[in-house]
Amino acid sequence: MDKNGVVGNGVCSSESVNGSRDVWSCKASDSASADHLVVMVNGILGSATDWKFAAEQFVKVLPDKVFVHCSERNVSMLTLDGVDVMGERLAGEVLEVIERKPNLKKISFVAHSVGGLVARYAIGKLYKPPNVKNLEDPSINGRDKDSMGTIGGLEAMNFVTVATPHLGSRGNKQVPFLFGVTAFEKAASCVIHWIFRRTGRHLFLTDADEGKPPLLKRMMEDHDDCYFMSALRVFKRRVVYSNVGYDHIVGWRTSSIRRNVELPKWEDISNEQYPHIVYEEHCKAYDEQSETTSVEDDGSDKLEEELVTGLSRVSWEKVDVSFHSSRQRFAAHSVIQVKDESAHIEGADVIRHMIDHFLT
Numbered sequence: 178m179d180k181n182g183v184v185g186n187g188v189c190s191s192e193s194v195n196g197s198r199d200v201w202s203c204k205a206s207d208s209a210s211a212d213h214l215v216v217m218v219n220g221i222l223g224s225a226t227d228w229k230f231a232a233e234q235f236v237k238v239l240p241d242k243v244f245v246h247c248s249e250r251n252v253s254m255l256t257l258d259g260v261d262v263m264g265e266r267l268a269g270e271v272l273e274v275i276e277r278k279p280n281l282k283k284i285s286f287v288a289h290s291v292g293g294l295v296a297r298y299a300i301g302k303l304y305k306p307p308n309v310k311n312l313e314d315p316s317i318n319g320r321d322k323d324s325m326g327t328i329g330g331l332e333a334m335n336f337v338t339v340a341t342p343h344l345g346s347r348g349n350k351q352v353p354f355l356f357g358v359t360a361f362e363k364a365a366s367c368v369i370h371w372i373f374r375r376t377g378r379h380l381f382l383t384d385a386d387e388g389k390p391p392l393l394k395r396m397m398e399d400h401d402d403c404y405f406m407s408a409l410r411v412f413k414r415r416v417v418y419s420n421v422g423y424d425h426i427v428g429w430r431t432s433s434i435r436r437n438v439e440l441p442k443w444e445d446i447s448n449e450q451y452p453h454i455v456y457e458e459h460c461k462a463y464d465e466q467s468e469t470t471s472v473e474d475d476g477s478d479k480l481e482e483e484l485v486t487g488l489s490r491v492s493w494e495k496v497d498v499s500f501h502s503s504r505q506r507f508a509a510h511s512v513i514q515v516k517d518e519s520a521h522i523e524g525a526d527v528i529r530h531m532i533d534h535f536l537t
Contacts, residue, residue: 188236197249197270198225200232202240213283213537214331215245216271220290220340221376223516224252227289230515231528235535242537244281246274251295259375260291260392264298271303275329284328285335285412287531289514290427291376293341297396297405300336303329304408326404326411334536336412339514339527340420344431344484345393346380382480394480397487409491413536416494418527421455422501423509433495434488443497451526456497463489494534498527 184190189203202208215235217228225247232245250266251258275281288296307326327333378384382391389395396405409415419432421443430440443456463486498513500506503523511517512524 198247200245207241210241213243217247218288218292221256225249230518260379263295267299268302284331287337289339293338300408301403301405304404333412337416339418340427342431345382420509423506426510451530455499458495
């Protein structure tokens, strides 16, 4: 590490030559007992500093619980290399952190935008299946990590995404700045790879590597050495934070993993503690016997319906956020994570909500 220092309020941080940022409590007794690794992942064209405010808040509130690592392996133009390539890099980076911090026992992910898809890919690579012997031995506690599967050998706690396009970005107003105009959306699908290269193809579901289905569809199942759904399932909590409007990069439906008919009617209620949280919903795992929504009636396409159904096989906490009355509402995609403390501080209550509900 080449940049070390005290941030303030008992929070220490260090920045590596490569740009990763670690944040922990300056108090020796707290840092010694902090056994929960929180990996924060940036979005497209982002960097480790995007999560600076949130990382410091996590340590201020949970000094003896968490050690925060803001990823640097996929920054700036490297975020255009594709979700799978970035996921492989992130998985390797996480293993390096675990190796140099042998006291770690638990792990959580907090990811913004495309970083949420990258984190989903990475945990699929990091997942270690449960110990078969322990599964067969009734004397072993069912909550033992070896009987449940782990993420890099650590107990999986919280998997949190913020404004992440889980259903991709094509069609049906998934990218708001295209205004839901079919012609614009079709054109974007054709040229997106010129701008966002391989990552763009993954987001618009136009990738067809060696005749395989789009990557986001493949991430609905376990296959080969990628345990995508098993990894998601092993986390105690899965949470999506979504902007209900003014996010011109990622639409409400794709970030909240919902069909059109499932989008809730929210009210501008007075919530002093979390003024920008307008709706919360706990969705149980999808019941195979329940009635499915007609794709035609919902206005979505078949592939998108498969993504919704696949991701709904695990439970999700869905937190809807609105900055409609904020002066920075047009920057909602950045405000929701407080990407820049001076410009986006109105999103601080979202970070506070995240911390207050965090399992440690």
